[in-house]
Amino acid sequence: xxxxxxxxxxxxxxxxxxxxxxxxxxxxxxxxxxxxxxxxxxxxxxxxxxxxxxxxxxxxxxxxxxxxxxxxxxxxxxxxxxxxxxxxxxxxxxxxxxxxxxxxxxxxxxxxxxxxxxxxxxx
Amino acid sequence: xxxxxxxxxxxxxxxxxxxxxxxxxxxxxxxxxxxxxxxxxxxxxxxxxxxxxxxxxxxxxxxxxxxxxxxxxxxxxxxxxxxxxxxxxxxxxxxxxxxxxxxxxx
Numbered sequence: 340x341x342x343x344x345x346x347x348x349x350x351x352x353x354x355x356x357x358x359x360x361x362x363x364x365x366x367x368x369x370x371x372x373x374x375x376x377x378x379x380x381x382x383x384x385x386x387x388x389x390x391x392x393x394x395x396x397x398x399x400x401x402x403x404x405x406x407x408x409x410x411x412x413x414x415x416x417x418x419x420x421x422x423x424x425x426x427x428x429x430x431x432x433x434x435x436x437x438x439x440x441x442x443x444x445x446x447x448x449x450x451x452x453x454x455x456x457x458x459x460x461x462x
Numbered sequence: 463x464x465x466x467x468x469x470x471x472x473x474x475x476x477x478x479x480x481x482x483x484x485x486x487x488x489x490x491x492x493x494x495x496x497x498x499x500x501x502x503x504x505x506x507x508x509x510x511x512x513x514x515x516x517x518x519x520x521x522x523x524x525x526x527x528x529x530x531x532x533x534x535x536x537x538x539x540x541x542x543x544x545x546x547x548x549x550x551x552x553x554x555x556x557x558x559x560x561x562x563x564x565x566x567x568x
């Protein structure tokens with residue numbers, strides 16, 4: 340059974356950093372690109388970014404709202420994806436979902452999602 | 463960036479109704495269009511990808527159609543479990559979600 344489980348601290352002050360982890364099981368992690376999607380309270384879904392698995396010409400891409408502040412990485416040996424969030428703003432408050440590309444490295448639709456983790460950025 | 467819109471924002475319907483809602487892209491996304499269902503407090507669930515391909519395990523009452531910039535999701539006979547919010551997503555250029563359509567009990 341495919342499982343994605345997010346973890347990390349839930350409350351952080353503006354300007355600080357936070358790293359989320361996504362621990363996976365039930366599939367060959369190295370065969371799939373992974374992505375992060377967030378949802379602010381009461382709002383819709385917002386794509387954050389992705390990281391393809393190797394070898395790929397383009398490894399990572401990010402939404403304009405997080406470009407330069409957020410970074411996605413992965414440890415294929417452990418089956419874990421990470422979202423490093425720096426210079427956090429109050430508007431980054433959201434539930435963050437770890438997701439798996441449904442097609443390996445080809446097409447960015449998301450067939451499996453984690454349960455989500457609430458990140459609150461507040462003074 | 464490709465912008466996505468959905469209509470209506472809210473739809474009131476009864477069990478057994480046939481419901482259709484629309485997703486529009488600001489430019490062509492070819493067939494790179496997916497639909498998700500989300501219930502309160504839960505992660506979204508993939509229903510359809512590549513416009514009309516049903517994800518494994520999704521009931522056949524769900525169907526998708528369209529191409530280019532206009533797409534529809536149809537539920538042929540609404541069931542109690544279908545009251546939720548539905549999002550479309552383009553994945554032709556990076557990824558963008560629509561704002562969602564909430565299906566409520568009439």
